Amino acid sequence: MGDLIGHLEQYLGTISGGWTDPDEHETRFQVVQLDVASDSSLVSFSTLGLSRIPFHLDNDSRQIRHEFMITVQEDQVSSQIPALLHQIAVESIEGAAPLLRGQVVGPRGPLIPGSSMVAFYVAPPVHQPDAFSTYDTGEHVVVFVWLVPITHTPKPTTCSTTGGLNSRICSSNTVLTFPTFPASQSVRSS
Template sequence: MNKFINFLENHLGEIECGWSKNEDDEELPFQVVKYGNGPFEGTVTYSTLGLSNFPFVSYMSEKEIHQELIFVADSSIGDINIPSLLQQVGLMIFQKNRALLRGDVIGPYGSLFNNSKLEALYSTMPVYFPDDFHSYSVNEDITIVMTWLIPITSKEALFVEENGWSSFEDKLEDLDPDLIDFNRESII
């Protein structure tokens, strides 16, 4: 695990703090940690840590997948809702024993942040980071996949459902919205 933590800190900065219990003070099977850096100046990154200790099943291929969840935010907003969001999604994966795949949408469940139109989370590759951050090889049998959760609007979630993740990611690439801006407008 130390080599994996070094990998994370080499890409994301030193771990500043972490959460191992939920809001009810119950111990979780994994942690959520906050790093000193994000992919751009003025951003920070959060991740699960220890979720990858458990193999989860792909509903597409039945393959076992080890993964950690990544979340990027503007450093000025503080920790609002982010640790608990990662805890909830991590627990959902853990309880269902189902890996999050590229293009999966969680929600919509209502506004994720105060005064925000973002109501769902979209699962994809961490494209704001270098390619060598997308996965970590533990050994020849186990690779940990880094899964980026992006807050999206309910219209965007519906678009993914109706048109598929590839069409949505094409739109993201064409329009290049600021995916770290929690007050952004829908691209749909």
């Protein structure tokens, strides 16, 4: 697990906190908070140890091992984000189903009280260099899954596209919102 921690910290920042659920020993993973050391105002949360559990694709013998992550602006950090990430991971374990690119987790109503966040879009972590997307433990490859918040507004939203990942993608009242990444941050297309 030590090398996986090093991989996370190399790209997402220093681990500044961690949470486990003492009632769920069989899940064997935790959620960590990573704070970027640069001038960035981004904070990431990631599962750590979820990749110990193999997930099988339907009708396929291949296995997927992954870790989930959420990146938010510093002013959007909530004490409930680790619980949300934990819940999504537990549901994936209980359903024996990996999260796949393009999938939407939710909607479930407001995920955080007072927030318009209602669901997550599953994407590759395109806001990081290619080398972050996977990590080879020597026994298996870990795939990192980025959960992008989806918000819902009570009235139709007009969105303008600024391009790149600093944009909002709108459809009716639903908005897929990417955090604002520093101009120096490496961004690649998926």
